[in-house]
Amino acid sequence: MESGRILGIAYNVIPVKDVEKSAEWFVKHFGFNIRNKRDGYLSLFRENRPILDLIQSEHDSRAVFEVNGRKRWVITFFSDDIVSLHSRLQAGDVKVGNLSDEGKYGKFFVLEDLDGNLFDVWEHRDCELVY
Template identity: 75%
Template sequence: MEVGKILGIAYNVIPVKDLEKSAAWFVKHFGFNIRHQREDYLSLFRDNRPILDLIQSDNDSRAVIEIKQKKRWIITFFTNDIVSLHDYLKSEEVKVGDISDEGEYGKFFVLEDLDGNLFDVWQHHDCELVY
Protein backbone atom coordinates (compact mmCIF):
# COMPACT_ATOMS: atom_id res chain seq x y z
CA MET A 1 0.00 0.00 0.00
CA GLU A 2 1.34 3.39 -0.98
CA VAL A 3 1.30 6.08 1.69
CA GLY A 4 -0.13 9.51 0.88
CA LYS A 5 2.30 12.39 0.43
CA ILE A 6 2.19 16.05 1.26
CA LEU A 7 1.91 17.76 -2.14
CA GLY A 8 2.13 21.37 -1.03
CA ILE A 9 0.38 23.97 1.08
CA ALA A 10 -3.32 24.30 0.38
CA TYR A 11 -3.77 27.72 1.99
CA ASN A 12 -2.62 29.96 4.83
CA VAL A 13 -4.89 31.59 7.41
CA ILE A 14 -4.42 35.27 8.27
CA PRO A 15 -6.28 37.43 10.79
CA VAL A 16 -8.10 40.57 9.64
CA LYS A 17 -10.13 43.28 11.39
CA ASP A 18 -12.86 43.65 8.76
CA LEU A 19 -13.49 40.50 6.75
CA GLU A 20 -15.49 42.11 3.92
CA LYS A 21 -13.11 45.05 3.49
CA SER A 22 -10.01 42.84 3.51
CA ALA A 23 -11.52 40.34 1.09
CA ALA A 24 -12.42 43.16 -1.33
CA TRP A 25 -8.82 44.46 -1.08
CA PHE A 26 -7.33 41.06 -2.02
CA VAL A 27 -9.86 40.57 -4.84
CA LYS A 28 -9.11 44.03 -6.25
CA HIS A 29 -5.31 43.91 -6.06
CA PHE A 30 -4.61 40.23 -6.79
CA GLY A 31 -7.65 39.00 -8.68
CA PHE A 32 -8.50 36.35 -6.08
CA ASN A 33 -12.05 35.01 -5.91
CA ILE A 34 -14.04 34.40 -2.73
CA ARG A 35 -15.21 30.92 -1.77
CA HIS A 36 -16.60 29.16 1.28
CA GLN A 37 -17.73 32.34 3.01
CA ARG A 38 -19.08 31.93 6.53
CA GLU A 39 -19.90 34.42 9.26
CA ASP A 40 -16.32 35.21 10.28
CA TYR A 41 -14.21 33.29 7.77
CA LEU A 42 -13.72 33.01 4.02
CA SER A 43 -11.36 31.47 1.49
CA LEU A 44 -9.58 33.31 -1.30
CA PHE A 45 -8.75 31.34 -4.44
CA ARG A 46 -6.85 31.97 -7.69
CA ASP A 47 -9.16 30.23 -10.17
CA ASN A 48 -9.63 26.78 -8.53
CA ARG A 49 -6.49 26.98 -6.37
CA PRO A 50 -6.77 27.94 -2.69
CA ILE A 51 -4.43 30.78 -1.64
CA LEU A 52 -5.48 32.43 1.64
CA ASP A 53 -8.16 32.09 4.27
CA LEU A 54 -9.16 35.27 6.07
CA ILE A 55 -10.47 35.02 9.61
CA GLN A 56 -12.17 37.83 11.51
CA SER A 57 -9.99 38.70 14.50
CA ASP A 58 -11.01 40.75 17.51
CA ASN A 59 -7.41 41.32 18.65
CA ASP A 60 -4.23 42.75 17.16
CA SER A 61 -2.56 39.48 16.16
CA ARG A 62 -1.14 39.59 12.64
CA ALA A 63 0.62 37.24 10.21
CA VAL A 64 4.03 38.66 11.11
CA ILE A 65 7.02 37.36 13.02
CA GLU A 66 9.83 39.35 14.58
CA ILE A 67 13.49 38.41 14.24
CA LYS A 68 16.21 40.61 15.74
CA GLN A 69 13.66 43.41 16.32
CA LYS A 70 12.65 43.40 12.64
CA LYS A 71 9.16 42.45 11.46
CA ARG A 72 9.14 39.69 8.85
CA TRP A 73 6.54 38.01 6.68
CA ILE A 74 5.50 34.38 7.01
CA ILE A 75 3.88 33.98 3.57
CA THR A 76 5.55 34.41 0.18
CA PHE A 77 3.54 34.88 -3.01
CA PHE A 78 5.03 33.84 -6.36
CA THR A 79 4.71 36.06 -9.45
CA ASN A 80 5.70 35.76 -13.09
CA ASP A 81 6.28 39.52 -13.53
CA ILE A 82 7.53 41.23 -10.38
CA VAL A 83 8.17 44.63 -11.98
CA SER A 84 4.68 45.12 -13.42
CA LEU A 85 3.03 43.82 -10.22
CA HIS A 86 5.18 46.13 -8.09
CA ASP A 87 4.39 49.12 -10.34
CA TYR A 88 0.67 48.33 -10.23
CA LEU A 89 0.58 48.00 -6.44
CA LYS A 90 2.49 51.27 -6.00
CA SER A 91 0.03 53.02 -8.32
CA GLU A 92 -2.78 51.69 -6.11
CA GLU A 93 -1.01 53.12 -3.03
CA VAL A 94 -0.38 49.67 -1.52
CA LYS A 95 2.49 49.72 0.98
CA VAL A 96 5.32 48.00 -0.88
CA GLY A 97 9.06 47.90 -0.35
CA ASP A 98 11.66 48.22 -3.08
CA ILE A 99 12.40 45.30 -5.38
CA SER A 100 15.51 43.45 -4.25
CA ASP A 101 17.48 41.49 -6.85
CA GLU A 102 19.15 38.56 -5.11
CA GLY A 103 20.76 37.20 -8.28
CA GLU A 104 20.47 33.42 -8.43
CA TYR A 105 17.83 33.49 -5.67
CA GLY A 106 15.45 35.70 -7.63
CA LYS A 107 13.78 39.06 -7.07
CA PHE A 108 11.68 40.00 -4.05
CA PHE A 109 9.66 42.76 -2.47
CA VAL A 110 7.59 43.01 0.69
CA LEU A 111 4.04 44.33 0.87
CA GLU A 112 1.62 45.11 3.67
CA ASP A 113 -2.14 44.58 3.56
CA LEU A 114 -4.81 46.73 5.22
CA ASP A 115 -4.32 44.97 8.56
CA GLY A 116 -0.54 45.08 8.79
CA ASN A 117 -0.04 41.49 7.62
CA LEU A 118 3.26 41.29 5.74
CA PHE A 119 3.83 39.28 2.57
CA ASP A 120 6.90 38.61 0.49
CA VAL A 121 6.53 38.56 -3.30
CA TRP A 122 9.03 36.47 -5.26
CA GLN A 123 9.94 35.92 -8.89
CA HIS A 124 12.46 33.32 -9.95
CA HIS A 125 13.19 31.90 -13.39
CA ASP A 126 13.94 28.48 -11.89
CA CYS A 127 10.67 27.96 -10.02
CA GLU A 128 8.03 25.83 -11.65
CA LEU A 129 4.59 25.77 -10.09
CA VAL A 130 2.40 23.01 -11.52
CA TYR A 131 -1.37 23.24 -11.11
Protein backbone atom coordinates in the same frame (compact mmCIF):
# COMPACT_ATOMS: atom_id res chain seq x y z
CA MET B 1 4.84 6.39 -5.97
CA GLU B 2 3.87 6.11 -2.33
CA SER B 3 0.46 7.43 -1.26
CA GLY B 4 -0.28 9.29 1.95
CA ARG B 5 2.29 12.06 1.37
CA ILE B 6 2.13 15.81 1.83
CA LEU B 7 1.79 17.28 -1.66
CA GLY B 8 2.10 20.96 -0.75
CA ILE B 9 0.34 23.71 1.14
CA ALA B 10 -3.36 24.01 0.37
CA TYR B 11 -3.86 27.52 1.80
CA ASN B 12 -2.81 29.80 4.65
CA VAL B 13 -5.06 31.42 7.25
CA ILE B 14 -4.48 35.03 8.27
CA PRO B 15 -6.24 37.17 10.88
CA VAL B 16 -8.02 40.37 9.78
CA LYS B 17 -10.20 42.96 11.52
CA ASP B 18 -12.93 43.07 8.86
CA VAL B 19 -13.29 40.03 6.59
CA GLU B 20 -15.42 41.83 3.97
CA LYS B 21 -13.15 44.88 3.70
CA SER B 22 -10.02 42.74 3.59
CA ALA B 23 -11.49 40.42 0.96
CA GLU B 24 -12.35 43.41 -1.25
CA TRP B 25 -8.74 44.61 -0.94
CA PHE B 26 -7.31 41.23 -2.01
CA VAL B 27 -9.77 40.91 -4.89
CA LYS B 28 -8.96 44.45 -6.10
CA HIS B 29 -5.17 44.14 -5.94
CA PHE B 30 -4.60 40.47 -6.74
CA GLY B 31 -7.68 39.33 -8.66
CA PHE B 32 -8.52 36.60 -6.15
CA ASN B 33 -12.09 35.28 -6.05
CA ILE B 34 -14.13 34.72 -2.93
CA ARG B 35 -15.42 31.28 -1.93
CA ASN B 36 -16.69 29.43 1.12
CA LYS B 37 -18.04 32.54 2.79
CA ARG B 38 -19.16 31.95 6.37
CA ASP B 39 -19.67 34.18 9.37
CA GLY B 40 -16.32 35.86 10.06
CA TYR B 41 -14.43 33.62 7.64
CA LEU B 42 -13.93 33.25 3.90
CA SER B 43 -11.59 31.72 1.35
CA LEU B 44 -9.70 33.50 -1.41
CA PHE B 45 -8.87 31.53 -4.54
CA ARG B 46 -6.88 32.12 -7.73
CA GLU B 47 -9.23 30.52 -10.26
CA ASN B 48 -9.79 27.04 -8.76
CA ARG B 49 -6.77 27.04 -6.42
CA PRO B 50 -7.05 28.06 -2.74
CA ILE B 51 -4.65 30.81 -1.68
CA LEU B 52 -5.70 32.42 1.62
CA ASP B 53 -8.40 32.08 4.21
CA LEU B 54 -9.31 35.24 6.08
CA ILE B 55 -10.59 34.91 9.63
CA GLN B 56 -12.00 37.83 11.57
CA SER B 57 -10.04 38.46 14.76
CA GLU B 58 -10.37 41.16 17.38
CA HIS B 59 -6.93 40.19 18.71
CA ASP B 60 -3.93 42.28 17.60
CA SER B 61 -1.94 39.27 16.38
CA ARG B 62 -1.05 39.34 12.71
CA ALA B 63 0.81 37.17 10.19
CA VAL B 64 4.16 38.71 11.04
CA PHE B 65 7.05 38.04 13.41
CA GLU B 66 10.35 39.70 14.29
CA VAL B 67 13.96 38.64 13.93
CA ASN B 68 16.60 40.96 15.39
CA GLY B 69 14.02 43.75 15.62
CA ARG B 70 13.04 43.44 11.95
CA LYS B 71 9.52 42.44 10.89
CA ARG B 72 9.28 39.30 8.76
CA TRP B 73 6.50 37.66 6.76
CA VAL B 74 5.14 34.13 7.02
CA ILE B 75 3.71 33.84 3.48
CA THR B 76 5.46 34.32 0.14
CA PHE B 77 3.45 34.81 -3.05
CA PHE B 78 4.96 33.80 -6.40
CA SER B 79 4.76 36.13 -9.42
CA ASP B 80 5.47 35.61 -13.11
CA ASP B 81 6.17 39.37 -13.62
CA ILE B 82 7.24 40.93 -10.36
CA VAL B 83 8.25 44.28 -11.88
CA SER B 84 4.77 44.87 -13.33
CA LEU B 85 3.07 43.69 -10.14
CA HIS B 86 5.25 45.95 -7.98
CA SER B 87 4.48 48.98 -10.19
CA ARG B 88 0.74 48.25 -10.23
CA LEU B 89 0.58 47.86 -6.44
CA GLN B 90 2.57 51.08 -5.89
CA ALA B 91 0.18 52.94 -8.19
CA GLY B 92 -2.72 51.44 -6.20
CA ASP B 93 -1.39 52.89 -2.93
CA VAL B 94 -0.46 49.50 -1.49
CA LYS B 95 2.34 49.60 1.09
CA VAL B 96 5.19 47.91 -0.79
CA GLY B 97 8.89 47.74 -0.08
CA ASN B 98 11.64 48.21 -2.60
CA LEU B 99 12.07 45.64 -5.35
CA SER B 100 15.33 43.75 -4.89
CA ASP B 101 17.14 41.51 -7.34
CA GLU B 102 19.12 38.89 -5.46
CA GLY B 103 20.58 37.23 -8.53
CA LYS B 104 20.37 33.44 -8.39
CA TYR B 105 17.85 33.68 -5.53
CA GLY B 106 15.38 35.70 -7.58
CA LYS B 107 13.60 39.02 -7.24
CA PHE B 108 11.63 40.02 -4.15
CA PHE B 109 9.58 42.70 -2.47
CA VAL B 110 7.52 42.87 0.71
CA LEU B 111 3.99 44.24 0.98
CA GLU B 112 1.56 44.94 3.79
CA ASP B 113 -2.20 44.43 3.71
CA LEU B 114 -4.83 46.60 5.41
CA ASP B 115 -4.32 44.82 8.74
CA GLY B 116 -0.53 44.90 8.88
CA ASN B 117 -0.06 41.30 7.72
CA LEU B 118 3.23 41.12 5.81
CA PHE B 119 3.75 39.16 2.61
CA ASP B 120 6.81 38.52 0.52
CA VAL B 121 6.50 38.41 -3.28
CA TRP B 122 9.01 36.34 -5.23
CA GLU B 123 9.87 35.75 -8.87
CA HIS B 124 12.36 33.07 -9.85
CA ARG B 125 12.78 31.60 -13.30
CA ASP B 126 14.56 28.41 -12.19
CA CYS B 127 11.95 27.16 -9.72
CA GLU B 128 9.11 24.90 -10.76
CA LEU B 129 5.80 25.65 -9.10
CA VAL B 130 2.85 23.62 -10.32
CA TYR B 131 -0.55 25.30 -10.34
